Amino acid sequence: LGARQVAYLDDLNPAQRAAVEALDGPVLMLAGAGTGKTKALTTRIVHLLNTGRARPNEILAVTFTNKAAREMKDRVGRMLGHAAEGMGWMGTFHSISVKLLRRHAELAGLRSNFTILDTDDQIRLLKQLILAGNIDEKRWPARQLAGIIDNWKNRAWTPTRVPASEASAFNNRAVELYAAYQERLRTLNAVDFGDLLLHVVTIFQAHPDVLEQYQRWLRYILVDEYQDTNVAQYMWLRLLAQGHCNICCVGDDDQSIYGWRGAEVGNILRFEKDFPGAQVIRLEQNYRSTPHILGAASGLIASNKGRLGKTLWTDAPEGERVRLIGHWDGEEEARWIGEEVEALQRGTRGLDPISPDHMAILVRASHQMRAFEDRFLTIGLPYRVIGGPRFYERLEIRDAMAYFRLAVGPTDDLAFERIVNTPKRGLGDKAQQLIQRVAREAGVPLLEGARRVVSEGLLGGKGLAELRRLVTQIDQWHDRVRRGEQNHIELAEQILDDSGYTAHWQNDKTPEAPGRLENLKELVKALEQFENLQGFLEHVALIMDNETEDTAEKVSIMTLHAAKGLEFQAVFLPGWEDGLFPSQRSMDESGLSGLEEERRLAYVGITRAEVICTISFASNRRVYGQWQSALPSRFIDELPEDHVEVLTPPGLYGGGYGAAGMTSGVEARAASANVYNSPGWKRLQERAATRPVAQPRESRNVVIDLEAASSFTLGDRVFHQKFGYGTVQGIEGDKLDVSFDKAGSKKLVARFVVAADQ
Ligand code: ATP
Ligand code: MG
Secondary structure, eight states, rough: TGGGHHHHHTSHHHHHHHHOOOOOSSEEEEEOOOOHHHHHHHHHHHHHHHSOOOGGGGGEEEEEHHHHHHHHHHHHHHHTTSOOTTTTEEEEHHHHHHHHHTTTTGGOOOOOOOOEEOOHHHHHEEEEEEHTTTTTTTTHHHHHHHHHHHHHHTTOOOOGGGGGGGGTTTTTTTTHHHHHHHHHHHHHHHEOOOHHHHHHHHHHHHHHHHHHHHHHHHOOOEEEEEEGGGHHHHHHHHHHHTTOOEEEEEOOOOOOOOGGGGGGGGHHHHHHHSSSSSSEEEBBBBBBSEEEHHHHHHHTTTTTTSOOOOBBBBOOOOOOOOOOEEEEEHHHHHHHHHHHHHHHOOOTOOOOOOOOEEEOOOEEEGGGGHHHHHHHHHTTEEEEEESSSGGGGSHHHHHHHHHHHHHHHHTHOOOOOOOOTSSSOOOHHHHHHHHHHHHHHHHHHHHHHHHHHHHHTTTHHHHHHHHHHHHHHHHHHHHHHTTTSSSHHHHHHHHHHHHHHHHHHHHHOHHHHHHHHHHHHHHHHOOOOOOOOHHHHHHHHHHHHOOOOOTTTOOEETTTTGTTTTTTTEEEOOOTTTTTTTTTTHSSSSSSSHHHHHHHHHHHTTEEEEEEEEEEEEEEEEEEEEEEEOBBBBHHHOOOOGGGEOOTTTTTSSSHHHHHHHHHHHHHHIIIIIIHHSSHHHHHHHHHHOOOOOOOOSSSSOOOTGGGGGGGOOTTTETTTTTEEEEEEEEEETEEEEEEEEEEEEEEEGEEEEOOOO
């Protein structure tokens, strides 16, 4: 090999180089964020090709996203000095499995042109089976069954392999329904997402000759983000690697963030057992972040108990501390971040100017994105949303907006079409064609067509009653909009409730449903800045039109989950509040595992930053038109003080807050500065007890004092937004047993109720 050809090796440190040069046998590279795992993996591919050890189509490389695969391929090409042609086995577990399954479909009882079902099809199929099985679908919804089956598939359990301990699932019927479902899929020549892996594993197990063939072909296996593989994926890998054992996995247990999807950190520990003699290589030098950023991240993750533990160091200049800032509310936070993005772009704090392309806002929950999108559109700051549609393009938001559009303008046919059978009202294709025809023949809008269908009784049974109800509802909503007497936020909530749209997602048991409900709440929140529904609809129409050209440098907005493996010069981490991040669910859980996974997510977030990292929280968030005050995230308290700089929130001195006559300046400062002066969570709470309750900004808003928790005693009267008044019957840590006058007895976290005097 010529010197030029191996120059890529000189870019590596000794540990990385060892990982790259150990071409044969199992290698496990276990190292913290930014230590160059992905770089080493990519270089390893180059080295395999360059030394003639493998041809491009003999390398199986599994990446986390298809985008990551493309990037890896580009980088390999650049290092090689020519395009990396023929790397046909580089992709995600799913994309590679599709390819394998198309080749051997018949071994799974399929034809090679099988279709891949989406979630909707999957649910519809399951529903049919549930009905056929005489099961009450209301009590045992198809979506729940879908969740159970996905889970089993993630563990590589075919119907016959589901262990007896799981037999009670879904009223003892899940296993039987699962088998029926698989049978039905086969008849339809279809697979669902989970099947892609499962079928491949099953084929490999049942047909050693096929497996052997691939073991011979795919002689080198490389896996990035190994910590997030689930059991089925692990079996898939182990089967393929068994013959030659040339498998190199890289990962970081501290970045395992897909436990909810069945990923198992245990796979890392199993690796050494399953592949005896594996070389375990640890990388410790971080090349991405400044010492302060690294120090903050390492300090935080140290609070996790279940970790393998590792050291990280960097020789980069010290740089900026991680910045921490508290804001009065979410809007203020978005405004401030918008200004900061612009400041960093100009060059501030002695830093070189940073292009928006190298900045990211990483949120815990996708509904948080809306505030940023609105703000950035207002100030004309180009942005892109990664890993999902932009807020106003989301399915549930477009459905809800269609309802609002009909309420404002009942002749909006597109809106009518969209919602006439959403949620399902028994108005399927036939009914819709009928409405279309009647309307077309009479030359009237669809709503009018529907009215005629109803009055002339052109439709039978349930459909007719449902259509009558819908027409009446739209009339009523429109009437209210016209009279303008009702507050538009209330009206919007009512529309979503009356139409059954909110309930539709409440009854939905898929993992996405809670997020969709959050987004709907966020939509209602967005309404508050407008006089009426019309004004809001115009605003959104303008927003949607306001697409910036694609060459613009854009700041990225994405979830923390989507940010895995990426890096940015500047990173903003907003919404660090208990209940949002860590999520309420993880805090309510009895064990620590949920909370530890949230902490790993926080670690992923901080370690995306190269130069400057800013964490923020808001003292108040509006939910359904009501203020809820929030406590800074417990993770903030876990950041090592030495690596953090607390910024003073804007508007503190004679700024916006004072003008509005609020205590918020004090509030925000207390929240921001004092958090850091208090070494522990406990003291923060003590201080909170002596702190005045925030005043509502507008009279119709209610302040819920989230910190009243410790002050309750048995027999206290309390009020909860949803359940109404009740009496405290039991106290256990921060959880209360409350007997509500109307809603009955509930166990809930104390900060969701307020003291009531009645
Ligand atoms: P993550 O855990 O976040 O996926 P990683 O371990 O995969 O991180 P990489 O993305 O491979 O880390 O590398 C982080 C950054 O450090 C990249 O910008 C990469 O180019 C750079 N880097 C890696 N190794 C070296 C090295 N030996 N010398 C200089 N820069 C390096
Ligand atoms: Mg990586």
